[in-house]
Amino acid sequence: MTAVTAMTTTASSAGAAAELRAALREAGLHVGATGADDHxxxxxxxxxxxxxxxxxxxxxxxxxxxxxxxxxEICEAYGIGLPELRVRQGRITLGACRIDDALRLARLLGASSPGPDAPDADAVRDLLAETFSAATGGGALDVSVREEVSGVLELGAVDARAARRLIGALRF
Structure with missing residues (x-):
């Protein structure tokens, strides 16, 4: 690590500690916080x-x-399984989604039916990413195929604002 990097890291750690101390004090909590080595x-x-x-x-x-x-709740009402839906680091992680559930979600968001044949994972991935963006006014959702598990897509995380727009698009 260079001297400049070390000084920047220490300064940013000290600044973060000072910011945290101030916020804690404003909340009526008198807790000490010190910063060093990016912690x-x-x-x-x-x-x-x-x-x-x-x-x-x-x-x-x-x-x-x-x-x-x-x-x-709204996904459960539509029969869309998102068993890994969690809040992590201030964002809503949607997690694993079976391809048929992802296709149902895409259709609810306005996607046209892909045809009589069952679409492959890549086609559903692209369809859901596209319809999500259109339905939420430009919000993006990372969608990828889980290679290690057949028939499952991995849906990324959204912030609360994008989630509320998604909920609005899915309302009955």
Whole structure:
């Protein structure tokens, strides 16, 4: 690591620690935070402060959690299985989706039927990515074929805003 990189990393870590300390203090939590080597270390928290911090995090992610729950419910109502749908790092990860479920989702979003033959995974991948974008006003969804599992697509993650637009497109 060069000296410039080391200084930048340490400065960004110290800055992140200072930002976190300020946010914690604004929330009424007096928790120390120091930064070094691209990491931020929190001092020991009292149990009451830990509970308050957990509440603040949940409040901050409430819209994303609510969108994930609504998306799960509407997909279940349509019989679309998304067993790996989760909130991760502030985004809604859709996860594994069987090809027939992905095709049903694409049709619900306005895709035309691909024909009498069962479409292959690549065709469904392309169809879903295209219809998702059109239905959500330009939102993008990464869709890939799971090579290790036949008949399954891997759907990427969306933010809460794109999820709400998807929910709106799927409303009965």
């Amino acid at each position: 931020v270390q929190l001092s020991t928290l009292k149990a009451s402060d830990a509970r308050q911090l957990a509440r603040l995090i949940r409040t901050g992610t409430k819209r994303t959690l609510k969108a994930a729950r609504a998306l799960r």
